Amino acid sequence: MTAILEFWNKFITMLPELMEGFGVTVTIFALTLIFSLPLGLFLSFGRMAKNSLIRTLSKIYISVMRGTPLMLQLVVVYFSPYYVFGIKISNSWRFTAVIVAFVLNYAAYFAEIYRSGIESIPKGQYEAAEVLGYTKVQTFVKIILPQVIKRILPPITNEMITLVKDTSLAFVLAQVEMFTAAKQFAAAQASVMPLMVAGVFYYIFNLIVASLMEFAEKKLNYYR
Amino acid sequence: MGEKSLLTINHLKKSFDGQTILKDISLQVSRGEVVSIIGPSGSGKSTLLRCATMLETMDSGELIYMGEKAAQEVEGRCVYASRTDLRRIRRYFGLVFQNFNLFPHYSVLKNITDAPMTVDKVPKKEAEKRAMHLLEQFGLADKKDAYPFQLSGGQQQRVSIARALALQPEILFFDEPTSALDPELTGEVLKVIKQLAKEKMTMIIVTHEMQFAKEISDRVIFLEHGNILAQGTAEEVFYSDNARIRDFIGKLNS
Numbered sequence: 001m002t003a004i005l006e007f008w009n010k011f012i013t014m015l016p017e018l019m020e021g022f023g024v025t026v027t028i029f030a031l032t033l034i035f036s037l038p039l040g041l042f043l044s045f046g047r048m049a050k051n052s053l054i055r056t057l058s059k060i061y062i063s064v065m066r067g068t069p070l071m072l073q074l075v076v077v078y079f080s081p082y083y084v085f086g087i088k089i090s091n092s093w094r095f096t097a098v099i100v101a102f103v104l105n106y107a108a109y110f111a112e113i114y115r116s117g118i119e120s121i122p123k124g125q126y127e128a129a130e131v132l133g134y135t136k137v138q139t140f141v142k143i144i145l146p147q148v149i150k151r152i153l154p155p156i157t158n159e160m161i162t163l164v165k166d167t168s169l170a171f172v173l174a175q176v177e178m179f180t181a182a183k184q185f186a187a188a189q190a191s192v193m194p195l196m197v198a199g200v201f202y203y204i205f206n207l208i209v210a211s212l213m214e215f216a217e218k219k220l221n222y223y224r
Numbered sequence: 225m226g227e228k229s230l231l232t233i234n235h236l237k238k239s240f241d242g243q244t245i246l247k248d249i250s251l252q253v254s255r256g257e258v259v260s261i262i263g264p265s266g267s268g269k270s271t272l273l274r275c276a277t278m279l280e281t282m283d284s285g286e287l288i289y290m291g292e293k294a295a296q297e298v299e300g301r302c303v304y305a306s307r308t309d310l311r312r313i314r315r316y317f318g319l320v321f322q323n324f325n326l327f328p329h330y331s332v333l334k335n336i337t338d339a340p341m342t343v344d345k346v347p348k349k350e351a352e353k354r355a356m357h358l359l360e361q362f363g364l365a366d367k368k369d370a371y372p373f374q375l376s377g378g379q380q381q382r383v384s385i386a387r388a389l390a391l392q393p394e395i396l397f398f399d400e401p402t403s404a405l406d407p408e409l410t411g412e413v414l415k416v417i418k419q420l421a422k423e424k425m426t427m428i429i430v431t432h433e434m435q436f437a438k439e440i441s442d443r444v445i446f447l448e449h450g451n452i453l454a455q456g457t458a459e460e461v462f463y464s465d466n467a468r469i470r471d472f473i474g475k476l477n478s
Contacts, residue, residue: 021273023234120443128325132391147423148327223329224373 007193014194021181022201028167028177029205032102033160037069039103047115054196057198058111065108070101078173098170106163113155117148149176150220157213161206203213227252229288230316230395230426231276236285238268238275238450244376245271247450251283253395256424260437263447264472269430272447273399276428277319278310289316290394315344319389322400324370324380333368334361334384336390344391351390356366360387362416376446378409389420396420398429434473438462446472 013116046058065073078097081087123146129139168179231253238246243306246266253259261269274285275278278294287295294313295304304310326335336355340346357431359365362382372380374414381401388396396458398417402410414436422426431437437444437458444461446454446469447469454469 044347122325124321124323124325125327128321128327130279131277131314131319132339132387133311134339135311138342142338143327151328224372 010189011197014181014197017185017200018178018194018197021176021178021198022205024170024175024177025164025167025179026144026205028098028102029160029164029168031099032106033191035099035103036106036110039107041114043107044113044114044118047111048118053114062108062111065105066112070105070166071169073105074098074101074169074172077104094173094175100176102163102166106159109159110156113152113159114148116142116155117152120151121147129180132173150217150223153213153217157210160209160213163207164206165202230255230290231428232286232288233276234288234372236272236287236436237281238271239464245450246275248328249450249452250444251427251452253428255394255426257426258440259443260316260441261427261428261447262432262434262437263445263453264459267447269447270399273319273397273428273430277317277397278304279319279328280469282455283382292316315391316393317395318391318393319397319399319415320385320401322438324372324377324384324404325382326384326387328372330371331368332364332370332372335383336370336387340390341388346456348471349378351405354390356387357388359383361419362386367422375406376409378412381405381409383463385413386419387417395426395428398427398431400430400432402431402433424457436463 023090043058045060046054047062049055049058074097077100078094079089081093125143125147126139134143143144154177167177171180171183172179174180179195179200182194185194186192229252231251233249233251236246236249236251249268249272261272263269270460271280271421275282278287281304282295282302284297284300285295286293286297290314292309294310295302297303305313327338330338331357333352335346336358338352338355340351341348356365356368356412359368362385364379364382364386367375367379367383372383381404385396385401401417402413405413410433414433417427417429417436418440429437429441441458441460442454444458445452446461446464446466448468454464454466461469464470
C-alpha cells in the first residue's frame with residue numbers, strides 16, 4: 001500500500017514537467033507534419049520530373065535524407081548557420097532547428113510514399129480527364145490526388161507513428177521534450193519508472209494517431 | 225466535303241520505336257455518319273483512334289475538326305496547335321474507352337456532371353438536369369448515387385457514354401466499347417449506341433462486333449498493317465472480293 005502511495009506521489013510531482021515535455025513532443029509532431037506533408041508532395045514532383053537535373057537532384061536529396069541518421073541531420077541543421085554563414089547560433093534557433101531537420105527528413109520519406117501512390121493510378125484516369133478537357137492541374141487536384149490519398153493512408157500512418165517516437169531525438173539539441181524530461185527524473189530518482197511512464201504516454205499518443213488514421217481510412221472506404 | 229466534314233485526317237503516319245503502326249491514313253467523317261473501324265489485332269485501329277483523339281501525337285499528317293486544324297504539316301513536320309486551341313478543339317469530340325475509366329471516387333451523377341461544371345462552367349443545376357436526362361435515357365436513373373464499383377461492366381460503360389455525351393460533343397469515338405464485357409452485358413451497351421445512331425449522333429467505332437458494325441454503320445473501314453484495305457458500306461466491305469477481308473470476316477462468323 002505504501003509502495004503504491006509512494007509511486008503515486010512521485011508520479012504527481014513529475015507530472016507537470018512530463019506534461020510540459022509532452023506538449024513539446026506534440027508540437028514537434030504537428031509542425032513536422034504540417035510542413036513535411038506538402039513539401040514531400042513537391043519533392044515527389046521533382047522526383048518524377050521530366051527535367052533530368054531536377055529528377056537527379058531530388059533523387060540524391062531523398063537518398064541522403066533516408067540514408068543518414070536523423071540524429072546527425074539534427075546536429076548538421078543546428079550548426080549549419082555557424083559553419084555555412086558564420087552566424088552565431090542563438091538559443092531561439094534550437095527549436096527551429098529541430099523542426100527544420102524533422103521536416104527535411106520526413107519530406108523525403110513522404111515524397112517516396114506520394115510517388116508510389118501517384119504511379120499506382122492507372123494511366124486511363126489521366127487519359128479520361130484529358131479527353132474530357134480537364135487541365136493538368138484540375139486533373140491532378142480533382143481526379144488523381146483524392147485517389148492517391150486513399151491509397152497512401154496506410155504507409156503515411158506508419159510514418160506518423162515513427163515520427164511520434166522520433167521526436168525523442170530532439171534531445172541531441174538539448175531540446176527538452178517528454179523523453180528528455182523523463183530521463184532527468186529517472187536520473188534523479190535512480191529509477192526507470194519515469195521512463196516507463198513516458199513510454200505509456202508515447203503509446204497512448206500513438207494509439208490516438210492510429211485510431212484517427214483508421215477512421216480516415218474507413219471514411220474513404222465508400223469507393224474502391 | 226468542305227464544312228460538312230466534321231473530321232478530316234490527311235496522310236496520318238505513326239510509328240513506335242521505329243515500327244510503323246499507321247502508314248498513310250486519310251479519312252473524312254461527315255455529320256451524322258456512323259463509321260466502324262474493323263480489322264485484326266495490331267492493325268492500328270486503336271492507334272488511329274488515339275491519334276484522332278490526341279492521346280497520341282502523329283508523326284506526320286493533318287488533323288482537322290470542323291475546319292479547325294489541330295495538327296498540320298509544316299515543312300514536313302507535324303505541328304500541333306497551341307494548347308488553348310487544342311483545348312477548344314478537344315471539345316468537338318468525346319471518347320468512350322474500352323475499360324470505361326470512370327472516376328472511382330465520384331458517384332455516377334458526379335462522374336457525368338463534373339466535367340461540364342469544371343471545364344465548361346455549366347451551372348450545377350443545368351449539369352445535373354443534363355446528366356439525369358442521359359441517365360434516364362440509358363435506364364440508369366436509379367443508379368445516380370451509386371459508385372462505379374457497385375455497377376456491372378455494362379452499366380459502367382453506359383455511364384461512361386453518358387459522361388462523354390454530357391459535354392455535348394459533335395463526334396463520339398468508341399475504342400472497343402464492349403471488349404471488356406461478357407455477351408449479355410455487351411447487348412445493353414450496343415443498344416445504347418444504336419439508340420445514338422438513330423438520333424444521328426456522329427460516331428466512329430473501333431469494334432470486333434462484326435454483326436453490330438454491319439447493322440449500324442454507314443461506312444465500314446477495314447484496317448490492316450496500318451493501311452486502309454477497304455472502305456465502303458457494310459455490304460461492300462463484308463462481301464468484298466478481297467481474299468484477306470473475306471478470310472477475316474469468315475473466321476469471325478464461323
